[in-house]
Amino acid sequence: MAFCIKCGTQLVDGANFCAKCGTPSSEVLGYTDTPSKGKLKFKDGSYYEGEYINYKPNGIGKKTFANGDVQEGRFENGEFVG
Numbered sequence: 001m002a003f004c005i006k007c008g009t010q011l012v013d014g015a016n017f018c019a020k021c022g023t024p025s026s027e028v029l030g031y032t033d034t035p036s037k038g039k040l041k042f043k044d045g046s047y048y049e050g051e052y053i054n055y056k057p058n059g060i061g062k063k064t065f066a067n068g069d070v071q072e073g074r075f076e077n078g079e080f081v082g
């Protein structure tokens with residue numbers, strides 16, 4: 001199941017755009033409810049690549065901020081723990 005990254009509306013399976021706000025579902029690649037690996041893109045312009053659960057970095061990954069800062073290591077519930 002996928003949810004819109006902007007407004008949180010549940011996306012219809014296979015939908016290319018959020019029915020509510022029109023955000024392309026392709027902004028989130030490989031999203032699943034179960035632990036997975038892939039890329040997440042955040043509203044603040046940062047993005048994350050690695051292990052995640054339910055839109056939040058969970059596990060080993062790398063987050064790159066819009067200003068170029070990088071956090072690389074372990075994340076729990078979206079927070080960098082090192």
Ligand SMILES: [Zn+2]
Nearest residue numbers: 004007018021
């Ligand atoms: Zn939306």
